[in-house]
Amino acid sequence: MTGWWKNRSSAGKVELYTRWSFHLFVLIEITSFGLPALGAAAEDPSDLALPLSLFLLLCAHAVLCGVLASQALTWVVGRRERPTRSAVTTASLTAAAVLGILALKAAGKIDEPALAPMLVLGLTCFTTGSLVLCMQSVRSMRYVAPVAATGTGVTVLALGLPAAHALGYFLGVLLCCLFFTATSGFSAWLLRTVHELDRAREVQSRLAVAEERLRFGRDLHDVMGRNLAVIALKSELAIQLARRERPEAVEQMIEVQRIAQESQREVRDVVRGYREADLAVELEGARGVLGAAGMDCRVDFLAAPGRQLPSEVQSALGWVVREATTNILRHGDAHHCLIRLTAAETGSVTLVVENDGAPEAPAGPPGSGLAGLRERLAALDGTLQAGPVGDGRFRLLAQIPDRRLQELEVRA
Structure with a gap:
């Protein structure tokens, strides 16, 4: 276990910690919001269908949010496309589940006073946390909580529940969703920043190597450019003199040989300076x-x-x-x-x-x-x-x- 953790980079450690935090949300949603639904069956053992259905609904929703969070985190680090379809599916199923619970509450099927608000808060909050991970701009994130709270409050009023209940649902969903928006948004920002820093450090090392190569190429060009131009010019002159059978052609070729030897010495000096480290x-x-x-x-x-x-x-x-x-x-x-x-x-x-x-x-x-x-x-x-x-x-x-x-x- 120690090597499994130590062998990871800083970006890998942050990603692993963030992933398992959102995986833990699956257990938290099931134990904190799903088990109380089963607890309602203990008060009335004759009717187990509804509590069991609500428990299975919370379990399925928790797994769905966990899958969406995992896909969103993979998108955050740039290893897949944005999970748009999964996000739309999760939001739609959550809205349908909230509507069903509120309808059961309005019909008097859920007698426990705190059960329906608790289930609605659990569904909306964990969905908000997963959806925020799929967003990149803060401007988009800040609309999630108000939309969820307003939609819940309007649904409560439309089903004929008292206005005081609608206000309570609105405030509860708004506050909880704002909290999840902040935590999930910060987690995504932190993970994205750490990976960008890790990539920037790698790019920096590559740029340092490229800069050193450019410096070496520039020094080599400064040394060889002038000498090669002179060699080419004197060689052409020697060819013209040789065609005319002029004795000065030999002197020009001797000069070319001298420049070539000097160029070899200068190149060795450049390479020696490149290889030596202070x-x-x-x-x-x-x-x-x-x-x-x-x-x-x-x-x-x-x-x-x-x-x-x-x-x-x-x-x-x-x-x-x-x-x-x-x-x-x-x-x-x-x-x-x-x-x-x-x-x-x-x-x-x-x-x-x-x-x-x-x-x-x-x-x-x-x-x-x-x-x-x-x-x-x-x-x-x-x-x-x-x-x-x-x-x-x-x-x-x-x-x-x-x-x-x-x-x-x-x-x-």
Whole structure:
């Protein structure tokens, strides 16, 4: 049960809680409004047909409202069309049931004074809650309760019941339906908002990747565009000179070769800059991104005074921080995150990224992200360990040995 709940995202948890709340309404309607109808049979055991019929009516209505609520919630999260037919059917059957109960009350078939008002309130209120879920605008929602109350009051007057009874039905239905309208409308709004935020976070990560690709493409175009234009122009000039058997054609081709070699060097510089990650920038970026996502992110940089890590080490650890931040945002439901970088005066450099809210079981096969990090660290004789550490926490540990650090520092 714990894993079944923890493995869900925040949007999934809110949706599950909302669904089961409306499923619980089915039991509430049956126990609170249907069972009292059976209780009326205890006072007069000779006539069981009417109480049993009312009880079955409430049971059928409760199930119908539960089905409509489930369909409406699926529409709210965007996984099906609006259940218009189910809503019209539920509203029509509810109106017919209310009319039948009021007609029985007017004919004197229901002797219990509080039974008919109670049944009418139960039918109208739970129907209102399910219908509101099928509406998107508040302007449409606010008309449901007044229409239900006015229709009930007019029906009471039309059946010849006293005006005081009509007023009582009107006020009771109005107040109860307004309450259900507010609660159901808020539930639908909350569920819709949570799913929109979840989709927005996914779109944001995709836009970040797309923006990085555009930046890389723009840098590559700036480097290669001018050089390729010059190469094309000089090649055309060399062709014309060669056709005329002019010796300057050789000089032009030598110039083309020089520009091509320079372009190769510039492209390598661009790619190297794209592949390298600044550790300090990545640490601050992780703090800002995770904080914006509502997490409590703490970054500890425990480094010896004056010690500067080699650029290769900073780049590798920067990629570890970037990948760990992405995984925290995409998987699990973290609330707290700790990023600790330890670089003593001597000894290995250690980077720890630990967060809570991790799923107990992996959602699928391991991706290429961790494998790529292990390859980057292996080039520096480093290691990477990643996995759950209990109590719903996930830890990623990267280490680069002191021997390799000294080699890189001497080379620098």
